[in-house]
Amino acid sequence: MTTEQQLTDMVNSLTEEYFAALRKLLRIPSVKGPAAARAPFGEGPREALDTAMTIAGELGFQTKMVNDAVGVAQLGESADYVGVIGHLDVVPAGDGWSYPPFDLTIEDGKAYGRGVLDNKGPALACLFALYAIKQLNLPLTKTVRILFGSDEESGSADIPLYLAAEPAPVYGFTPDCKYPAVYGERGMLRLCLETDICAGSGIAELTGNHHSSMVPDFSRLVFADGYEISAAGKGSPSNAPELGVNSIIQLAQALLADTSGRLPEDVRCYADWLVKSLANQHDGAGLGIDFEDRESGKLQLTPFDWSVTADNTLQLGLTIRYPVTVTEDQILSRLSANLPPHSRIRVVRSLPAVMFPQSHPMLKVMQDVYERCTGMDGTPVTTTGATYARSMPNIVAFGPSFPGQKGIAHNSDEYMLVADLLKNMQIYALTIYELAK
Template identity: 30%
Template sequence: MNETVNAWLDAHLPDMIADIKALCAINSVEGEPEDGKPFGDGPYQSLNKALELAKNYGFAVTNYDNYVGTADYDQDLPRTLDILCHTDVVPAGEGWTVTDPFNVIEKDGRLYGRGVSDDKGPLVAALYAMRALKENGVKLKKGVRFIMGANEETGSHDIAHYYATEPEAEMTFSPDANFPIINIEKGQFKGILSKDCAEDKTLPRVLSLDAGIAFNAVPQKAVIRFEGLDIDANQNILDDVAAQCEVKIEKTGDDELTIIGHSAHASTPEDGRNAGLAAMILISKLPLYPSEMQKTVSQIPKLFPYGVTDGSGIGIKMADEDSHDLTCTLDLYHVDPTHAEFTFDARTPVMATKENCEAVAAKTVQDAGFDWSTPGMIPPHVVPKDSDFVQKLLASYEAVTGKKGECIAIGGGTYVHELKNGVAFGAVFDGVDTRMHGADEFFDLDNLLTAAKIYADAIVRLCA
């Protein structure tokens, strides 16, 4: 039967490509809510297009108030397996070179366009796995429901709406990440350092420093405005810091410097060049008047040393065997003559607790002279690697790819973070950067086809 199903998928690759192109042509970035369109017109159109595809494939579909759509393999079977995907995308952004982001093209064995790898391509791959089984007469003993959300990228309010009325299935996997399997998603811990000082107008001084646009992203850009500083006379310091931190430092005004680094997600801060931290190092080295504010912010590079992402500066370095190292990155910065505020994002291993993580960070920050606040710790998500569910998914991956399957722990959160027995299962091969969320996002056609075959095999193992 596997050979028959796989041959069907090979023969229908052109149809898969056409359906991905049609789905990705819809700009499904969240917009203003409208009557009957909770996330705007784009997500509404994309969700209903996906439902149309599923209905045309012969599945019974249901629309949950345009938050979520479902397609059932056989409504008479007891619901056992949910497959969870999403139809919304992040904004196109700038820098596309291969194609217009919403005009998917095929080039050199790849599809290029916004959403092809996150998550419309994987959605079609998984839906075609179900279609291949159905059209080849595969009888299941347990039910499979395909769930399509419209708001994963900006809050997952779609899934909250769905699960408010529907129970979780016994098992859930989401083709919205990487193969082989992500069974552990680290916890999250956000902390805010702040300090108020009386204004000291003695020159030279910093008038403002701002960096970062989100607490969960390494800042790419920092802007510093000075008063009374001869920037040109300190070019050697600028050059030294630029070389040390591997960033660009440009004079963008008579009294203004802009630092350009490289952004990265907070779950992998080691991939970035933190422009905010580079700015803090720079102002600690420039000949500025040692005001209370200047002395305070000069503590930041000690608490968060440049290039050190293990949390050791604030005393929370830790690791365990399955979920590996804690990561920590300082991502939001604001300094003016009377107020400084900084926000860090730590991704915590399973061993992290309020006592060994939150309390330690709070004491270290307060001892350095900062006020402290936190919304608290978000617990990790763990599905046991030796569970029958995980082992069968790994068996499918190994059977189709011929590669050894293993469980992965990540610092980011996936669509299944709140589900008791949910894992992320593909669809992108581990180690491949498909530029999701960036310009020239792509999905390899051989990856697309192999993922569909893995999903078909997994459905059979779990439900037949």
């Protein structure tokens, strides 16, 4: 029997044990919270780390916690190591679930729960992939570390804490994006467009279900006299705006249609600008920033937040994912020329594009394993997402979503096919073995 068949059979034999462990992790609401003792990103992420370390210890791995931020499960003793890093923090559950968000529900071949895709399910699949290698006692020349992060959804501040105490892997991957292997990640900007409005606007509150990782599905404006205008949309990940309906745009349209006479003229003009510039223009064409290139395609723009301050400033939050050959200065220069009056740009977060050498032998291993396991083209690709590959040296994103699977993470009823979770475990077992043998 070939090593590949041995690993596949061993992975399949671990199904029941894997899902029992996954249920333990999914039951922890590991959303970022206030920093506490031994919990820099909140009690929930810390509990998830501790649980993962207990699971790894029960599987016979060496374990340790690094700066209370990253949990390590290790096989081997050599200094050089292959690093596989997933994360256990999750975005808030939100509304609209058909199943308990913080639990594992398996129905009709699908596994549901917040984090089952992003990223507890795939991270744990990597641990069990290494467990399959361990159980077969396959010879490895490099140490393998499965790393469990705790702050990926809120900026990846856990990685600097890890690297302050530990060396980076010689190579590896994060199971937190898509297949095939991802050699390039677009540049990302999170901006706040600040616009001054008249002091007598009468707007008391401008709020909604607003988060930088999502297309918002609810927005509301309340006037000082209690009169309210609200709008519903459809949520989707912010890197798939075409799959959602943005409630901010819906609210602006509702404001323009309102006949109460409460809306000041400057706010009406702003709402008109917002609709004309942003409605269904996910490539940024309405703002003159519709860049694209051969490597990564078109720019992607998502309004995710709209609020008003006590000093009568409208604040519009935007996420922009721009092609790998474009610069931040190009984006800001074009954008500055297309703002409403009395506006300015504040850069909240900036992540330049990253590119991994396409000729690197690690990508060849990933391509070969993926093609053998799926029969599909494994040519490396680029992504609109932001993963640990931006923060951890020498790694790329690899899985867990297969081509055509998009817009599932961060939504209600987040799910993965049971068959895909097991296929991921097979792919990861073979990849880890090939990289470390």
